Amino acid sequence: MKTGTKSLLFGGHQFLLHPFCVGLAWVGLYRRFPNPKEAICILIHDWGYWGKPNIDGPEGEDHPKWAAAWAS
Numbered sequence: 001m002k003t004g005t006k007s008l009l010f011g012g013h014q015f016l017l018h019p020f021c022v023g024l025a026w027v028g029l030y031r032r033f034p035n036p037k038e039a040i041c042i043l044i045h046d047w048g049y050w051g052k053p054n055i056d057g058p059e060g061e062d063h064p065k066w067a068a069a070w071a072s
Contacts, residue, residue, distance in 0.1 A: 002051055002052060002053050003052065003053060003054050003055055003060075004049035004050060004051060004052030004053070004054070004055055004059075004060060004063070005049070005050055005051055005052075007046075007049055007055055008046065008047065008049050008050055013046040013049055013055075015046075015047070018046060019042050019043045019045075022042050022045075023039070023042055026038070026042065037071065040071060041067065041071050044067045044070060044071065045064060045067045046063060046064075046067070047066060047067055048062070048063035048064060048065060048066035048067055049063045
């Protein structure tokens with residue numbers, strides 16, 4: 001299993017816990033809940049790590065491009 005996938009399943013970018021924490025930070029920072037598009041972006045912003053061999057190298061740095069393309 002590649003590092004990016006492990007991070008999404010078990011690590012710091014865990015697909016359920018990380019978006020929840022980002023959502024809490026959003027509410028704390030902006031004092032409002034995210035609108036539906038912002039909520040989708042919060043949910044999927046790290047899903048681009050899936051299948052990546054690393055999270056800090058050139059492949060991992062491109063992880064937001066998948067979510068940006070999908071959200072637009």
